[in-house]
Amino acid sequence: RRIRLPRVDTDVLGVPVGLVFFVPRADGTVTAEGPSPAGAMRWEVDAEAWQRLAAACPPLASVEPDVEALLVNTVHGNDHHWIVPVDDCYRMVAVVRREWRGLSGGGRIWPAVDRFFEDLTERT
Template identity: 75%
Template sequence: MTVDGALARVIRSAADRAATAGTERCDLCAAVLADGHPHLYDTDAAELRCVCRACSVLFASEEAGRYRLVPRRRLRLPPVDTAVLGVPVGLVFFVPHRDGSVSAQGPSPAGAMRWEVDAAAWRQLAGTVEQLASMAPDVEALLVNTVRGLDEHWIVPVDDCYRMIALVRREWRGLSGGGYVWSAVEQFFKELTERS
């Protein structure tokens, strides 16, 4: 290969990288992702992975190993008395895990706050609300919003919960959050209604 040919290839490669900079790619195969792409939960790393539709099909089965496909179910529930879970926060989500543990996370200006929830209390609550017993471990959450007089309870994919945490972190101003963060949270819940 000539020096000119090698230089042209490097220039093309740099141009291709620049053109696709900011383009989101599949974490498994590097394909360009469409808006609204699926997610996988990596059980080993306890993280979400952005994936293309083709890769998501590979992991749709429960026997797919360390990756679990995040479902798209959004189900609004009647009010649920979550006081038994002992988390004194009005905007929080609860995630049951395969090992029987349950975690609660809530947004803050610094990101997610996390608590461990008494597993027996969760089982007691799930015994009274049948939809909670049907939740897919690690990838679905009970999302609760009782802030500012609201009383919303949803079963949602965990990626919705992480979007909510990012929204609060991005919009928070000052000590109390400022006026815009709460209207943004209200809009987030309106969009859940539209997507369900």
């Protein structure tokens, strides 16, 4: 399932990037992963902070552990918040790896990310 959400205040999860996905795990932990030229970077998220966020945004409470994720893009003024299969998140990581050039990503990276989110919108 792919569900576009209104803005979700992910700042409470303590992840300092604007292109990231949050995966609740079956053991109760939550990881945040963000794309980089080397693949996905991973952070541990405070599980209690995730539970508070899920209580404030009921669709998050139904995210299937290890299968679905909250995908967020707030880079360059975007405001995308989605519940998607984890596979979609790793497709986004692949887009970033494929299009990244130089130290800052180059001119191809952000148009490619924008197309990725446009595709999500069309498929929903």
